[in-house]
Amino acid sequence: xxxxxxxxxxxxxxxxxxxxxxxxxxxxxxxxxxxxxxxxxxxxxxxxxxxxxxxxxxxxxxxxxxxxxxxxxxxxxxxxxxxxxxxxxxxxxxxxxxxxxxxxxxxxxxxxxxxxxxxxxxxxxxxxxxxxxxxxxxxxxxxxxxxxxxxxxxxxxxxxxxxxxxxxxxxxxxxxxxxxxxxxxxxxxxxxxxxxxxxxxxxxxxxxxxxxxxxxxxxxxxxxxxxxxxxxxxxxxxxxxxxxxxxxxxxxxxxxxxxxxxxxxxxxxxxxxxxxxxxxxxxxxxxxxxxxxxxxxxxxxxxxxxxxxxxxxxxxxxxxxxxxxxxxxxxxxxxxxxxxxxxxxxxxxxxxxxxxxxxxxxxxxxxxxxxxxxxxxxxxxxxxxxxxxxxxxxxxxxxxxxxxxxxxxxxxxxxxxxxxxxxxxxxxxxxxxxxxxxxxxxxxxxxxxxxxxxxxxxxxxxxxxxxxxxxxxxxxxxxxxxxxxxxxxxxxxxxxxxxxxxxxxxxxx
Numbered sequence: 001x002x003x004x005x006x007x008x009x010x011x012x013x014x015x016x017x018x019x020x021x022x023x024x025x026x027x028x029x030x031x032x033x034x035x036x037x038x039x040x041x042x043x044x045x046x047x048x049x050x051x052x053x054x055x056x057x058x059x060x061x062x063x064x065x066x067x068x069x070x071x072x073x074x075x076x077x078x079x080x081x082x083x084x085x086x087x088x089x090x091x092x093x094x095x096x097x098x099x100x101x102x103x104x105x106x107x108x109x110x111x112x113x114x115x116x117x118x119x120x121x122x123x124x125x126x127x128x129x130x131x132x133x134x135x136x137x138x139x140x141x142x143x144x145x146x147x148x149x150x151x152x153x154x155x156x157x158x159x160x161x162x163x164x165x166x167x168x169x170x171x172x173x174x175x176x177x178x179x180x181x182x183x184x185x186x187x188x189x190x191x192x193x194x195x196x197x198x199x200x201x202x203x204x205x206x207x208x209x210x211x212x213x214x215x216x217x218x219x220x221x222x223x224x225x226x227x228x229x230x231x232x233x234x235x236x237x238x239x240x241x242x243x244x245x246x247x248x249x250x251x252x253x254x255x256x257x258x259x260x261x262x263x264x265x266x267x268x269x270x271x272x273x274x275x276x277x278x279x280x281x282x283x284x285x286x287x288x289x290x291x292x293x294x295x296x297x298x299x300x301x302x303x304x305x306x307x308x309x310x311x312x313x314x315x316x317x318x319x320x321x322x323x324x325x326x327x328x329x330x331x332x333x334x335x336x337x338x339x340x341x342x343x344x345x346x347x348x349x350x351x352x353x354x355x356x357x358x359x360x361x362x363x364x365x366x367x368x369x370x371x372x373x374x375x376x377x378x379x380x381x382x383x384x385x386x387x388x389x390x391x392x393x394x395x396x397x398x399x400x401x402x403x404x405x406x407x408x409x410x411x412x413x414x415x416x417x418x419x420x421x422x423x424x425x426x427x428x429x430x431x432x433x434x435x436x437x438x439x440x441x442x443x444x445x446x447x448x449x450x451x452x453x454x455x456x457x458x459x460x461x462x463x464x465x466x467x468x469x470x471x472x473x474x475x476x477x478x479x480x481x482x483x484x485x486x487x488x489x490x491x492x493x494x495x496x497x498x499x500x501x502x503x504x505x506x507x508x509x
Contacts, residue, residue: 080117083459084187088118091125095190096159098143099130100151105169107180111156114182158186160193171228175442185228191458192230199249199456201226202236208257208284210435218254218435225449231456238264244271250278250455255432259289269295272411278425278455280448282432285352299409300363300370301428302355307382309351309403309430312391322391326351326405326431328374334408335459336427336450337373345374345447347405348439352430353382354404366411373406373427405430406447408454427451 071079097115101108112130119128133140133151144151147164154169167189172182192198203222210218226233236244236251238260244251244267251271260268271277283289285305293303309326326347330340356372357363363370382399383391393400409426433439434448453459 078113078117080114080121080183084118084183085121087187087190088121088126089123091122093161094125094127095122096127096157097129097186098147098157098159099128100133100140100143100156101130101154101169102134103132105154107169107172107182108154110180111172111182115156115186118186156186158189158193160190163193165189165193165230174224174228179442181228188228188230188458197247199231199458200234200245200247201231201250201252201452201456202234202245202248204238204251204253204256205235206237206239207253207260208255208287210254218437221435221437221440221445222252225445225452229449229453231452238267241267243267244277249276249457250280250452252280252452254282254435255284256287256289257284258287260292262291265291265295268292272299272424272426274424276424278457280427280451280455282429282434282448283352284432285350285430296428299368299411299426300357300360301407301409301426302357303428303430304353304355304382304399307353307384307399308386309353309376309380309405310383310386310391311379311381322386324350326380327377328405329377330447331372331375334371334373334454336408336447336454340443340447343443345441345443347431347433347444348436349431349433351376351405353399354407354428354430355399356404356407368409368411370407370409372404373408374404376401376403376405378402425455425457427455 097118099111099115101111105111115128115130119126131139140151143157147157147159147166149155149157149164149166156167158165158167167185172180172185174181210222222233231249236248248271251268268277268279272279283303283305285308288305289303293305296303308324310322310324312322328345328347330337330343330345332338332341353376354372356370358371360370378401380403381393381401382403383393384397385391385394406427406429409428410423411425412423434444
């Protein structure tokens with residue numbers, strides 16, 4: 001009789017017996033559970049991969065025709081203005097933009113991104129080409145021959161219907177390279193190329209001198225503006241002519257130190273009445289102009305040259321102090337200021353308050369609309385006795401808030417932005433320091449640019465604002481920098497390493 005141990009040995013699954021069972025199972029048409037599980041997993045994974053591929057292809061197919069672009073940068077440096085977008089949408093001819101920039105340029109990448117946005121919004125009307133003239137010398141020679149201009153620096157050529165404008169890298173950098181104005185310059189070049197003739201602005205000379213310092217003059221600022229905005233700047237002496245030149249698209253008067261003669265006022269009146277007269281006036285509060293100011297009053301703007309916009313600040317030790325630097329805000333009254341409503345700016349020096357005849361029925365009957373552009377802060381008033389020691393606002397003698405310091409006048413225009421009519425346009429500012437080297441600010445410079453573009457009938461160029469040229473630096477204290485270094489270099493990699501060890505261990509078990 002076999003023992004229990006012998007019976008246990010007989011029942012033990014030897015390799016031979018396992019092979020026999022497997023063979024028997026195969027003959028009967030069944031498969032091991034482990035093999036069946038592997039087949040299910042493989043099929044499941046294959047189906048998942050196929051579904052993922054189909055979803056990926058479907059998403060890309062939908063995104064190719066339906067997508068939304070967001071600019072998440074702090075300064076919106078990858079976006080263009082609504083004015084430029086509207087202009088590109090209305091293009092009726094091909095615009096070819098050729099960018100010849102060295103790869104080491106600090107604005108090359110940003111400019112390329114901007115021009116690619118022009119192509120995207122141009123709806124097939126904008127053709128963009130870019131290359132490095134140092135690496136592709138054959139193409140550089142071909143482009144130079146095509147446009148008849150040498151490529152001796154980083155340049156962009158804007159070709160609109162055979163009319164070519166050349167833009168250099170320095171043209172797109174302002175304020176010593178701190179701000180990138182590529183959009184403003186390129187859009188201006190496109191507008192200038194589509195104009196029948198170049199716009200001409202005459203600077204009225206012989207009435208005073210432009211402010212200057214040992215660093216820079218206001219005239220140099222004007223020359224820079226003319227180059228970036230693509231208009232021709234010329235000087236004009238009214239005493240030597242019998243009529244304003246026919247090519248004068250706008251007149252510019254800055255810091256007059258003497259009055260116009262009756263004959264010169266008559267010239268300006270004829271220029272205005274011919275529905276082509278546009279002027280930008282930056283007036284000197286210290287200059288009495290009894291011949292010229294009545295002309296402005298007829299247009300709805302009264303210059304109170306005997307008043308100064310100011311307020312009196314009481315100090316603890318030095319007593320009262322008169323403040324003439326006017327803080328003003330832009331009003332919603334004209335395309336010149338529509339993009340800056342509520343923005344604050346400061347005028348240096350002294351400023352004369354302006355009286356504006358708004359909603360005047362007599363002026364409306366003549367087709368003249370006068371409106372304020374900038375309003376001084378509520379703490380300022382127009383003081384007549386501004387030479388006094390401690391001036392105080394007087395309801396009878398002084399001009400109380402609201403006090404206006406800039407105004408716009410238009411004659412013969414239309415309220416409908418689509419309807420274009422020949423009109424005369426005028427900008428009056430009771431301050432002459434907006435372009436002075438000692439007082440110039442980016443906001444004031446942009447205001448002058450917008451004023452000129454408005455008087456030049458370039459409404460589409462208004463409010464294209466330059467943006468910072470480079471990313472702003474991040475200033476961290478040594479302690480915060482050390483903490484950031486520890487987090488990025490030590491802690492985060494350590495967490496990732498520990499997670500990897502955990503996953504590896506789980507898979508092993």
